[in-house]
Amino acid sequence: MTDAELVAACRTGDEDAWAQLVRRHARYVSAILRGGYRLGDADAEEVFQEVYERAYTRLESLRDPAALRPWLAQLARRAAVDRLRRNAREDVSDEVADRADAAAAAELERLELALTVRAALAELPEHCREIVDRFFACDESYHVIGAALGIPAGTIASRISRCLAKLRAQLGGRNSAAAGVG
Amino acid sequence: MDDAELARALRALPPAPEAWVQAAVELPRARRELDAVLARLDADAAFRAAATADLERALRAAGFGAGERQLDAVRAHLR
Numbered sequence: 447m448t449d450a451e452l453v454a455a456c457r458t459g460d461e462d463a464w465a466q467l468v469r470r471h472a473r474y475v476s477a478i479l480r481g482g483y484r485l486g487d488a489d490a491e492e493v494f495q496e497v498y499e500r501a502y503t504r505l506e507s508l509r510d511p512a513a514l515r516p517w518l519a520q521l522a523r524r525a526a527v528d529r530l531r532r533n534a535r536e537d538v539s540d541e542v543a544d545r546a547d548a549a550a551a552a553e554l555e556r557l558e559l560a561l562t563v564r565a566a567l568a569e570l571p572e573h574c575r576e577i578v579d580r581f582f583a584c585d586e587s588y589h590v591i592g593a594a595l596g597i598p599a600g601t602i603a604s605r606i607s608r609c610l611a612k613l614r615a616q617l618g619g620r621n622s623a624a625a626g627v628g
Numbered sequence: 629m630d631d632a633e634l635a636r637a638l639r640a641l642p643p644a645p646e647a648w649v650q651a652a653v654e655l656p657r658a659r660r661e662l663d664a665v666l667a668r669l670d671a672d673a674a675f676r677a678a679a680t681a682d683l684e685r686a687l688r689a690a691g692f693g694a695g696e697r698q699l700d701a702v703r704a705h706l707r
Contacts, residue, residue, distance in 0.1 A: 459656075461656050461657075464653070464655070464656055465653040468649060468652045468653050468655075469649060469653070472643075472644035472648070472649045472652070473641040473642065473643055473644055474641065475644070476642075476643075476644035476645075476648070477640060477641050477642070481640060491645070491648055492697075494644065494648045494652065495648070495651055495652060495655075495697065498652040498655060499655060502655050502656070502659070556636075556637070556640055557640055557641070559637055559640075560637045560638070560640035560641045561641070562637075563629075563634065563637040563638060564638075564641055567638070578638060579638075582635055582638035582639050583638055583639060583641055583642045583643065584642065584643060585639075585642070607631075610631055610634055613634060614629060614634065617629060
């Protein structure tokens with residue numbers, strides 16, 4: 447389902463669609479809060495729930511369902527700034543919020559690139575998706591990955607290398623398609 | 629992109645903790661439960677009195693499993 451289709455389904459009360467919506471964007475929302483706004487774990491957990499609560503209650507107000515992701519990003523940014531203001535001393539809360547927004551802007555740009563890379567990863571064979579995600583995003587060791595996937599730990603590095611080459615090719619193909627080439 | 633740039637991009641989106649995700653997934657159910665609690669507080673004076681005296685105990689006795697956020701919402705409703 448596309449994001450627009452998910453939103454439409456959620457609006458009919460489809461809870462499976464809601465679960466899909468949450469899971470599809472959970473990494474992104476979490477990364478905005480922890481990577482972008484540097485919220486600690488306790489604050490990030492609470493704000494993560496706030497973001498999805500706001501999304502759930504305000505879903506009808508989303509004018510363009512295809513723009514779900516940037517809308518969630520906006521909700522996440524506002525919720526993060528609200529939390530930082532609340533945590534700061536009253537006399538410096540505006541300053542804290544402005545600084546956090548400025549610091550988050552660069553990270554949010556990097557997240558857009560990260561999303562492009564993940565979208566390309568999603569088009570690779572499952573064995574590549576799994577091994578690359580476990581090593582880079584989940585920070586698992588060769589030993590843990592090997593045990594989980596039933597493959598020799600000594601082969602993990604070369605497998606990752608081959609999968610990264612495929613990922614680069616996939617990204618290169620995307621760039622060519624976008625430029626109308628080949 | 630070279631391998632280092634790819635690695636940075638891939639590391640930028642670690643999984644969200646599963647407990648967080650599951651709580652968000654269960655939001656519709658949690659809201660239905662909360663709505664049921666609030667409706668009962670409005671309709672049942674004895675339940676309201678018990679909840680005012682000891683909220684967590686009253687909710688447990690009534691079979692409602694409320695998390696902290698829901699408890700806050702119920703406290704706000706009782707004020």
